Amino acid sequence: MIKELAKRIVDYQITKKYLDITERSKYVYAYEITINQLINLLISFILALILREVYSIMLFLVLYIPIRKYSGGFHASSNEKCILYSSIVIWGIILITKILLVCDYDRNLGFTINGMLMLYVNIVAPIETNNKKLDIKERRRYKKYIHFITFIHLILIMINIFSCKPRI
DSSP, X not given: OHHHHHHHHHHHXXXXXXXXXXXXXXXXXXXXXXXXXXXXXXXXXXXXXXXXXXXXXXXXXXXXXXXXXXXXXXXXXXXXXXXXXXXHHHHHHHHHHHHHTTTSSOHHHHHHHHHHXXXXXXXXXXXXXXXXXXXXXXHHHHHHHHHHHHHHHHHHHHHHHHHSOOOO
């Protein structure tokens, strides 16, 4: 479905002479990725609005998208599966947020869980995939980005955790 839409967009742009036919496969792939990401963001925003967790999802996406970009890892075998898995992750984040009620859980536990997850990301990332091979220089650069992003992530989590007033 997404691939077909991408092909139609590219073919239209080729007929209008906006794009070069010799680069068709690259443009189709780029449009596929773009459409897929837009659908994922749209679903995230819709879920956030329906479940009244806009703040949680916006914070998650601001932190998750850069980490995911530089850390690599699992890629679904089709666009549709990618959308499904991404929607499940977003739904899971909303569910966890609602269960923990952001401020109603033990601050130390929240910080510890986030710290352990960020430590894990810093140790294993970046992870190569068949679609994205990294040379040594790229791995080092991505590793630096990941360290910076996870540091910012932990600061934001600490601000969020420690700015909440505990319930008595």
